[in-house]
Amino acid sequence: MDSEVVRVHTGSSDVVHDLTDVCRAFVSSYDDGLLHVFVPHATAGIAIIETGAGSDDDLLAALSDLLPADDRWRHQHGSPGHGRSHVMPALVPPYATVPVLHGRLALGTWQSVCLVDLNVDNPDREVRLSFLHG
Secondary structure: OEEEEEEEEOOOOOEEEEOHHHHHHHHOOOOOEEEEEEOOOOOEEEEEEOOOOOHHHHHHHHHHHHOOOOOOOOOOOOOOOHHHHHHHHHOOOOEEEEEEEOOEEOOOOOOEEEEEEOOOOOOEEEEEEEEEEO
């Protein structure tokens, strides 16, 4: 298995950050296998979703509806609503696996690999890309 860590600055607001180009570049020198994308943070997730047509904003809106940024959370440190960031990975898991065929991601036409981050207290993230040879 080959791995690489990618650093991502997510900023100070909820974000869906597209990692597809980084993932494509990582697998381009391999043949067939699996790409595993993992974010080693308790407050972020990986989603395979359409981007650029509003779906990324819809995902953030849905997560905001499900996980409001208010003081209802038992886990209360950091910015208001920080506890929701610790619940979010149960809905958007911290990993995804994508088949790779002949050095290309076998994603559907509108699918992108994205980092989802609601934690405005930690704007710097690491994402581990791992390739398992087929």
